[in-house]
Amino acid sequence: MNRELEQYIEREIIPRYAHFDAAHRTDHVRTVIAQSLGLAAHYDVDADMVYAIAAYHDTGLVNGREQHHIDAGRILAADAELRRWFTEEQIAVMRDAVEDHRASSDHEPRTIYGRIVAEADRVIDPVTIIRRTVQYGLAHYPELDREAQYDRCLAHLHEKYAEGGYLKLWIAESENARRLEELRSMIRDPQRLRAIFDTAFDAETTAK
Numbered sequence: 001m002n003r004e005l006e007q008y009i010e011r012e013i014i015p016r017y018a019h020f021d022a023a024h025r026t027d028h029v030r031t032v033i034a035q036s037l038g039l040a041a042h043y044d045v046d047a048d049m050v051y052a053i054a055a056y057h058d059t060g061l062v063n064g065r066e067q068h069h070i071d072a073g074r075i076l077a078a079d080a081e082l083r084r085w086f087t088e089e090q091i092a093v094m095r096d097a098v099e100d101h102r103a104s105s106d107h108e109p110r111t112i113y114g115r116i117v118a119e120a121d122r123v124i125d126p127v128t129i130i131r132r133t134v135q136y137g138l139a140h141y142p143e144l145d146r147e148a149q150y151d152r153c154l155a156h157l158h159e160k161y162a163e164g165g166y167l168k169l170w171i172a173e174s175e176n177a178r179r180l181e182e183l184r185s186m187i188r189d190p191q192r193l194r195a196i197f198d199t200a201f202d203a204e205t206t207a208k
Contacts (some may be wrong), residue, residue: 002048005085012081020061021139022204023132026125035120042173049090052082053097053117073099103160103167115170122169124131124161126156126178126186130193131200133157137147138204150197162187 017026034192036054040047053076060071070204072096076082093111100107100114101121109115133153137144144152161166169176186193 001053001204002085008066008081009052013055013059016059020058022135024061027059029055031123032117034118036116037122039116039120039171042171043116044118045112048085048091049094050114052076052086052118052122053113054092055147056068056094057101057117057121058164069102072103073094084159098207105142108168109170119174119176120168121169121171122176124183124205126179126183127196127200129161130157130186130191131204134197134200134204146201149201150194153197154193157183157193 001194014026014029016118017029033051033054036050036057037047040050046083056072056076056079058068059075060068060073062075063071076098077091077095086094093113096110097113097117100109100111101118103118103122110120128144130153133156134149137149137152141149159165167180169180186196
């Protein structure tokens with residue numbers, strides 16, 4: 001990858017994630033970058049574009065979650081520094097990819113770049129997903145007690161990850177399909193799911 005681009009993103013973009021919620025901090029963006037570059041190795045794509053897309057994909061969280069994918073695309077497209085390394089056409093493709101990464105999007109990603117970052121953003125590790133769901137619930141609904149947090153967590157898991165949920169996978173070379181089935185088996189096992197939830201909830205509330 002271009003060393004100057006990497007230095008710029010490490011200095012100016014990655015640090016922004018330190019101010020987001022616990023599920024979308026620096027460890028998250030670094031994971032999405034690594035996953036994106038790994039998936040990109042299977043395709044004839046520009047690694048610098050893949051890297052930048054992954055780095056910017058959640059920057060729109062600065063304005064809140066609801067339109068963060070659109071805001072992130074706008075942030076990427078407005079960054080004049082990126083013109084040092086990319087053409088306007090490339091930046092347009094990158095903006096589309098960032099806008100298309102959201103799991104609840106009503107359309108599939110328009111390009112291979114969008115499919116790569118969308119798949120990488122899934123990062124389907126069952127225990128991590130449950131922990132992140134707990135973190136989100138505690139951050140955004142602090143008034144809920146343990147039982148209400150569990151109900152919210154369960155509803156989210158069913159809506160997004162269970163059979164018929166809105167999550168879609170796009171890259172055949174990804175490990176996400178196997179991991180998604182593992183998560184679904186947890187969702188189908190209430191005792192196992194509750195134990196994992198309680199462990200995550202206790203860890204997050206004790207840490208505070």
